[in-house]
Amino acid sequence: MVGRLLRYVCIFVVVAFVGEVAAKSVFPMPQLDAVCTRTVVRKDIVTLAPAELERFIRTVKEMHRRGWMDGFGSMHNHISHQIHGNEHFFAWHRRFLRHFEMLMQEIDPEAILPYWNWATHWQNPLTDPVLSSAYFGGNGRPSDNCVVDGAEERWGRNYPKRNCLTRKYRYGTSTGAFWPMRAVRDVMNTAVTHAQFRSRIENGPHGIVHLGLGGDFETMWAPVDVLFFMHHAMLDKVWAEWQSRDQIRFHSVDGYDASRQPVMAKSLMPFYGEEVGTALLTNGPGYCYIYDDLPAPVVVNPKRAARVAFNAELNTTSAEYYRPLAPPLMPAVAAGHIIPTVPARFVKPAGKALFAKEESPESALIEDFAPPPPLNESWMAKMNVDVEEAERMNRFVNNVVAQINSERRQGSNADAQDQN
Numbered sequence: 001m002v003g004r005l006l007r008y009v010c011i012f013v014v015v016a017f018v019g020e021v022a023a024k025s026v027f028p029m030p031q032l033d034a035v036c037t038r039t040v041v042r043k044d045i046v047t048l049a050p051a052e053l054e055r056f057i058r059t060v061k062e063m064h065r066r067g068w069m070d071g072f073g074s075m076h077n078h079i080s081h082q083i084h085g086n087e088h089f090f091a092w093h094r095r096f097l098r099h100f101e102m103l104m105q106e107i108d109p110e111a112i113l114p115y116w117n118w119a120t121h122w123q124n125p126l127t128d129p130v131l132s133s134a135y136f137g138g139n140g141r142p143s144d145n146c147v148v149d150g151a152e153e154r155w156g157r158n159y160p161k162r163n164c165l166t167r168k169y170r171y172g173t174s175t176g177a178f179w180p181m182r183a184v185r186d187v188m189n190t191a192v193t194h195a196q197f198r199s200r201i202e203n204g205p206h207g208i209v210h211l212g213l214g215g216d217f218e219t220m221w222a223p224v225d226v227l228f229f230m231h232h233a234m235l236d237k238v239w240a241e242w243q244s245r246d247q248i249r250f251h252s253v254d255g256y257d258a259s260r261q262p263v264m265a266k267s268l269m270p271f272y273g274e275e276v277g278t279a280l281l282t283n284g285p286g287y288c289y290i291y292d293d294l295p296a297p298v299v300v301n302p303k304r305a306a307r308v309a310f311n312a313e314l315n316t317t318s319a320e321y322y323r324p325l326a327p328p329l330m331p332a333v334a335a336g337h338i339i340p341t342v343p344a345r346f347v348k349p350a351g352k353a354l355f356a357k358e359e360s361p362e363s364a365l366i367e368d369f370a371p372p373p374p375l376n377e378s379w380m381a382k383m384n385v386d387v388e389e390a391e392r393m394n395r396f397v398n399n400v401v402a403q404i405n406s407e408r409r410q411g412s413n414a415d416a417q418d419q420n
């Protein structure tokens with residue numbers, strides 16, 4: 001009964017969405033190819049050669065001109081509750097990114113979606129070239145939050161209503177910190193199930209970037225901004241890296257969908273109606289891409305992979321699929337979802353110098369990195385966010401940043417002593 005009801009709801013959503021976009025412009029929904037005729041490499045946008053960057057920007061400007069960005073924003077908004085806060089998140093967004101890339105290639109067959117590595121400038125995103133006028137521009141202007149620099153300079157949108165493309169940094173002129181790669185890696189190292197991994201990434205680094213940029217970027221029509229696709233390509237890469245650590249992750253998922261039905265490889269992705277299992281390999285049929293700093297996923301027969309995994313347990317020397325992992329920083333989470341309560345951030349002792357007198361005064365010049373702030377409540381409610389998980393992830397990333405700060409202080413003391 002619930003299933004039937006849900007099917008009608010889905011049909012209604014699809015009809016409403018198609019009707020809305022069709023009324024304004026044609027939004028193409030190409031089928032995935034059955035085979036890969038080539039496999040392309042998605043790169044970090046800041047490593048693109050000038051001609052590659054120019055090609056990318058020219059292509060997305062044409063997509064915008066054709067009204068396709070509105071189509072992506074509308075589509076994402078209509079089914080948002082089905083694709084966030086549950087196990088469709090990663091596979092569905094991978095399919096959505098491929099949809100975007102296929103439309104890019106309809107305009108220019110050589111165009112490839114790059115990713116935005118927000119971890120590179122996690123501590124101060126204002127210094128990130130991607131948010132500069134040479135790439136995709138920064139904050140919206142104060143008067144109306146319109147983006148007025150970069151590739152999307154003075155872009156308009158027609159969805160959800162006619163307006164300029166907006167960004168409104170979370171703290172006025174700053175976004176707040178994002179996640180350092182070390183924290184992302186720790187999640188990769190410690191999350192065992194798809195559900196654990198998805199929940200930690202979605203409620204952690206994924207959310208903090210959406211909220212930090214603000215404006216359209218913190219809404220469910222965020223795909224009207226091309227930066228959305230580069231942000232999610234980064235998340236897709238992180239997922240691909242986590243998958244590559246265990247063959248079985250190329251073949252199966254776990255957890256539940258929005259209506260608490262199990263999500264399996266055979267489950268159908270919202271809207272696209274294709275099996276989740278078809279989206280588990282970046283270089284699988286219809287997807288046909290890899291990431292620049294990850295090895296191409298090798299398709300192994302799942303039964304054989306299971307056998308190898310079993311053998312690996314018997315004989316650790318044949319454990320070819322189990323690379324040794326860095327010591328986890330959050331073992332308690334892996335074991336049972338509880339993070340020990342530790343001071344959330346490094347606090348300078350009030351009224352005291354940061355370092356004792358015998359320490360080098362140079363070291364006191366090093367300012368601590370600030371950790372990413374917590375997600376805010378109204379956004380979490382809108383995004384279907386798991387509030388407890390978001391709080392856990394905030395405590396977790398605070399601990400990682402505290403550790404980075406303490407290493408920097410130690411390193412700087414050691415440097416100072418070397419010079420003495």
Ligand SMILES: [Cu+2]
Pocket residue numbers: 076083084093
């Ligand atoms: Cu999304």
